[in-house]
Amino acid sequence: MLSITRGGAPFGRRTLLRAGGGLLGVSLPRALAAEELAAAPGPQGRARSVIFLFLFGGPSQYETFDLKPEAPAEIRGPFQPIGCRTPGLLLCEHLPRLAAVSDRFCVIRTMSHDFNDHSGGAHYIQTGHRWQVPIGGGFSATPRDWPSMGSVVEHLARERTPTGTPAYAVVPNRLGRLQESGQYVRPGEYAGWLGQAANPLTTQVDRRGLTDNPYWRDCTDDELACRIEGLAPVGPELHARIVGRVSLLSQLDAQRRLVDAGLASGMDRLRQRALDLVTSSATRQALDLRQESAAVRDAYGRHLFGQSVLLARRLVEAGTRFVTVHYDACDGYGWDSHVHSADVRDHLLPTFDQALSALLLDLEARGLLDETLVVALGEMGRTAQPTKDWGRGHWSTLFPAVIAGAGVRGGTTYGSSDRSGQHAREQPVSPEDLAATIYQSLGIDPGTVLVMPDGRPMPLVAGGRPVMGLFS
Numbered sequence: 001m002l003s004i005t006r007g008g009a010p011f012g013r014r015t016l017l018r019a020g021g022g023l024l025g026v027s028l029p030r031a032l033a034a035e036e037l038a039a040a041p042g043p044q045g046r047a048r049s050v051i052f053l054f055l056f057g058g059p060s061q062y063e064t065f066d067l068k069p070e071a072p073a074e075i076r077g078p079f080q081p082i083g084c085r086t087p088g089l090l091l092c093e094h095l096p097r098l099a100a101v102s103d104r105f106c107v108i109r110t111m112s113h114d115f116n117d118h119s120g121g122a123h124y125i126q127t128g129h130r131w132q133v134p135i136g137g138g139f140s141a142t143p144r145d146w147p148s149m150g151s152v153v154e155h156l157a158r159e160r161t162p163t164g165t166p167a168y169a170v171v172p173n174r175l176g177r178l179q180e181s182g183q184y185v186r187p188g189e190y191a192g193w194l195g196q197a198a199n200p201l202t203t204q205v206d207r208r209g210l211t212d213n214p215y216w217r218d219c220t221d222d223e224l225a226c227r228i229e230g231l232a233p234v235g236p237e238l239h240a241r242i243v244g245r246v247s248l249l250s251q252l253d254a255q256r257r258l259v260d261a262g263l264a265s266g267m268d269r270l271r272q273r274a275l276d277l278v279t280s281s282a283t284r285q286a287l288d289l290r291q292e293s294a295a296v297r298d299a300y301g302r303h304l305f306g307q308s309v310l311l312a313r314r315l316v317e318a319g320t321r322f323v324t325v326h327y328d329a330c331d332g333y334g335w336d337s338h339v340h341s342a343d344v345r346d347h348l349l350p351t352f353d354q355a356l357s358a359l360l361l362d363l364e365a366r367g368l369l370d371e372t373l374v375v376a377l378g379e380m381g382r383t384a385q386p387t388k389d390w391g392r393g394h395w396s397t398l399f400p401a402v403i404a405g406a407g408v409r410g411g412t413t414y415g416s417s418d419r420s421g422q423h424a425r426e427q428p429v430s431p432e433d434l435a436a437t438i439y440q441s442l443g444i445d446p447g448t449v450l451v452m453p454d455g456r457p458m459p460l461v462a463g464g465r466p467v468m469g470l471f472s
Contacts, residue, residue, distance in 0.1 A: 045443030046371065046471075047406035049316040052150070052324045052438075053309065053356065053376035056122060056175060056186075057335030058399065060382035060392050061421055063092055063344055065107045065400040068421045075384045075420055078341055086411045094349035097357035098402075103411035104360045104369070105404035106470055110415030110424035111377060113431050116396045118336070119186055121379030122175060126150075126188035126324070128435025128461050140176075140185040145192035147450075148200075149438055150322035152460060155191070155198040156444060157321050165282045165319040166201040170326065172308040174202050178330045189324060193453055200324070203287070203311075205304060213330045216347040218302035224289055286318035287311065299358040306355040313362060316372055321442070327352065335378055340389035352376075360404055369405045373441050375434075377401035384422050398423055401434070406441050407471045414470055432464025440466040 060077070062068060067081040067090045081090035084099035089107060091099045098105075115124050115131065119139040123131035129146035147155070150168035157167050176184035191198035205223060207214050214223070285291065289307060292314070300306035305327050312323040327348075329336065337344050356376055363369040381399025382392030398417055404410065415427035436446040439460055446461040 045441075047373040047441040047443070048371040049320065050149075050153075050322045050373045050375065050438060050442065051309075051312045051316060051359070052126075052322065053327065053374070054122075054126065054175075054324055055327045055335050055352065055376065055378040057118065057329055057333075057337070058121070058378040058380035058382060058394060058396075059335050059348075060337065060341075060344070061109075061398060061400050061417070062382065062384075062392070063341060064095065064349070065089075065091060065402065066109050066417055066421055067092060068419065071384075071420055074386070077386070078390045079345070086413065089413050092349060094345055095353045097353045101357050101360055104364065105374070105402050105410055106408050106412045106414055108377075108401040108403060108414045108429050108467075108470075109398075109417050110426070110428045111381075111399045111401050111431075111434070112424055112428045113396050116380065116394045118379060118394075119184070119188075121396060122186050123188040124431045125377065125379045125434070127192075128432050128464060131187055139187075141187035141190050141192070143193060145187050145190065147191045147194035147198060148189050148324075149435055150189070150200055150324055151191035151194055151198040152439075152450070153322040153442065153444070154200070155194055155450075156448070165286070165315075167321045168198070168200040168324075169312075169315050169320050169322075170200040170202045170324045171311050171315075172203050172205045172304055173326060173328060174204075175326050175328055177204065178207055178328060189326075194450065201283075207330055213347075214304040215327060215330070215334075216303055216351060219304050219307060221290060224307060282318050286314045286320070289314070296362065299354075299362070301351055301354040301358070303351050305351045306358070309355040309359050310362075313359060313368075316368065317366075337382070337391050338393060339387060339391040341391060342389070356402070363405065371406060373406040373408070373438065374404040375401065375438065376403075384420050395422070401429075403470060409470065409472045412470075414467065427469075429467055430464060432461050433467055434464075436461040436464040437466045437468075437470065440468075441471075 062075070062077040063079050067079070068076045069081050069090065070076075080093045082093050082096065082099055084091050084102035086102040086107070089102065091102070113121070113124055115121050120131040120133065123129070123145060126148045127146040128149065131146075132144065134140075134142050150170070154166070154168035170189050175186035175189055189200060205214060205219070289297065289311060292310065297307065297310065300310040305325070308325045312325050315323050328334065333339075333343065335344075335348060356374075359374065360369065363372055363374070378399060380394055380396035383395045386392050398421065415429060416425045417423065418425050439446045439448075444460070446459070446464065446466065448460045449457045450460065451457055
């Protein structure tokens with residue numbers, strides 16, 4: 001079953017910020033400047049929403065978007081390159097749909113960082129900040145982690161989204177939930193020190209057994225049926241009563257806020273988000289995939305990844321500003337292909353190829369591609385040295401990313417790698433650069449300052465610059 005977990009005001013937003021910017025964790029001048037930037041023309045504020053496809057485990061550059069047919073045989077890999085609509089770009093033969101629509105996206109060939117670990121890399125890519133490994137080690141998220149880009153969007157843009165619709169969502173599962181009995185709560189997707197009120201709405205999908213991988217197979221509507229975790233199904237009569245009680249409660253809260261000078265506590269925000277999920281028809285409808293035609297659902301693929309990407313498009317249509325789609329592994333392997341490339345060939349590449357190509361065409365047909373930034377990447381790449389069956393080890397020094405929409409110049413590449421596919425030859429792009437690019441595209445100044453719990457001001461991005469060469 002798919003379930004959800006999530007953790008009349010008397011003052012306008014700007015007035016509220018003037019009254020308590022520091023208490024809300026936002027530097028007032030930066031927050032107001034971000035609003036002005038959002039209204040400015042040009043690529044820096046063109047995206048209304050972001051769909052972030054996170055391919056956890058680290059897809060190989062040699063088997064996806066940076067094939068090296070001229071490299072020595074022991075490096076270049078088992079798959080053949082195919083041409084596409086992008087001059088000078090060779091894609092893997094198992095990405096034919098993306099090859100046919102490559103004029104809609106740009107391939108960054110030079111993502112690079114030095115955190116050659118899954119948890120640290122997942123945090124780095126989703127936040128733009130290096131992960132501080134917990135004292136005593138471990139792989140799970142902590143309250144001290146840097147907030148994800150989605151959580152920052154939730155924090156800054158909450159009042160610019162439709163009523164009851166979350167600004168930030170994660171589908172189909174939190175990262176690590178289906179891995180090794182869910183023992184890991186991987187860092188990167190959460191609000192960290194920003195507070196639970198900025199955590200994402202998160203869906204859950206169970207697998208049928210220890211050997212089942214729903215990312216690779218068709219899922220039934222029953223598996224994808226939505227309910228709120230911890231609550232019984234809400235029928236029409238109960239829903240009407242809840243809405244009436246919430247309305248009365250809102251009137252009482254309005255009077256209390258007058259006394260409190262318009263500043264609500266973190267607990268108030270958490271409670272309001274929970275009530276929004278119960279009462280918001282927009283959220284419930286967005287999560288109901290049965291409202292899509294069979295043809296559209298088939299185009300994305302009935303597998304869990306394809307239906308999750310379709311769900312992301314529905315959430316964006318409903319007003320969600322940032323949706324992360326995790327392509328995780330059920331067996332701890334998946335894109336982390338150390339041993340062999342058979343799963344990459346037979347499952348991972350075909351499902352990714354189908355879902356991403358369908359998303360780009362669907363967004364374009366609906367007039368949403370110009371205002372939706374689509375980003376797809378993993379947390380690392382793979383080593384040049386393979387195993388006997390073409391598995392590869394971790395290699396965060398070089399890996400690709402696909403970026404599209406919101407003014408990105410399609411049919412292009414950014415950066416180039418050396419002959420062996422191990423290092424950037426020119427134009428390396430760091431996680432800080434990627435985060436700055438995403439924030440700027442959303443109309444959020446990457447220099448916006450957040451105030452940490454200990455009072456220290458911290459910029460959203462430290463040391464990164466938006467990659468404006470991606471945009472037209």
